Amino acid sequence: MTDFARNAVRGNVAETVGLIDVETFCAKHHPKVHCVRPNISGGWSNLIAEMIGKVSARMQQDDVPAEALLVIGDIKELVPGGGLAIVVQEIQNMDPKAQSAVMRDVFDIVESTCDRAETVCSCCGSEGNEYDDGDRAYIFCDEHAQEILGLAPAPGR
Numbered sequence: 001m002t003d004f005a006r007n008a009v010r011g012n013v014a015e016t017v018g019l020i021d022v023e024t025f026c027a028k029h030h031p032k033v034h035c036v037r038p039n040i041s042g043g044w045s046n047l048i049a050e051m052i053g054k055v056s057a058r059m060q061q062d063d064v065p066a067e068a069l070l071v072i073g074d075i076k077e078l079v080p081g082g083g084l085a086i087v088v089q090e091i092q093n094m095d096p097k098a099q100s101a102v103m104r105d106v107f108d109i110v111e112s113t114c115d116r117a118e119t120v121c122s123c124c125g126s127e128g129n130e131y132d133d134g135d136r137a138y139i140f141c142d143e144h145a146q147e148i149l150g151l152a153p154a155p156g157r
Contacts, residue, residue, distance in 0.1 A: 020045040022052070022075065030056035032064075035072040036089070043125030044084055044117055048075060051086070051113040058105050059091075068094040070106065077122060080136030084117035086110045123148070 022035040033056050059070050073089035088106055091099050121128035121141035131138050131145045138149065145151045 020049060022048065022072075025049065026052060026056075029053075032056055032059040032068065033070045033072065035075065042123050043121045043128070044077075046125055047084070047113050047117055047120060051109055054109045055106055058102065058109065063098070064091075064102055065094055068092065082118075082122075082130050082137030082139050084114045086114060 026033045026035055030052050033052055035052075055070060055072075058064075059068060069092045071089040071092060073087040075084070075086050077083070078085050088103070088110060091102060094102070118130070118139060119128060120126070120139065121144055122139045123144040124141060126141040126143075128139045128141050129145075131140050131149055131151050133149045133151070138145070140148065
C-alpha cells in the first residue's frame with residue numbers, strides 16, 4: 001500500500017475521502033451535543049451525522065434539562081481491528097441520578113451506529129466487509145479493498 005493510500009484510509013488526507021466537521025455540524029444543527037475530537041472522514045460521515053441527530057433528539061426530550069449538554073469525547077476508527085469507536089464522556093448540567101435513562105438511550109444509539117459501521121465502507125459509505133492487509137483490519141467495499149489494499153473480493157461476492 002502506498003503512503004498516500006494509507007493516509008487517505010486513515011483520514012489524514014480528508015479531501016480525498018470526504019470530511020464532516022462534527023464540531024461545526026453540532027453547533028449549527030445540534031447544540032445539545034458537543035464533540036471534543038471534531039472531525040471524521042470517509043464513508044462513515046453519514047452514520048455519524050445520523051447518530052448525532054438521534055442523540056440530539058434524545059437530549060431534547062422532557063426528562064432532560066434545557067441546559068444539559070452531551071459531550072462525545074472521541075469518534076475514531078478502531079486500529080488495528082477496523083470498525084468505529086465512539087466515546088461518550090458525560091452529560092453536563094444534569095443531575096447524575098437523573099442521567100441513567102438518558103445515558104442508556106444514548107449508548108443504545110451509539111452501539112447501533114458502531115454495529116452498522118461494520119457493514120459500511122469507511123471510504124465511500126457503500127456496503128462493506130472486513131478486510132485485513134496483515135497489519136490491521138479495515139471495513140471496505142470490494143472496490144476500495146482492491147484499490148487501496150490490492151485485495152480481490154472474496155469468492156461468491
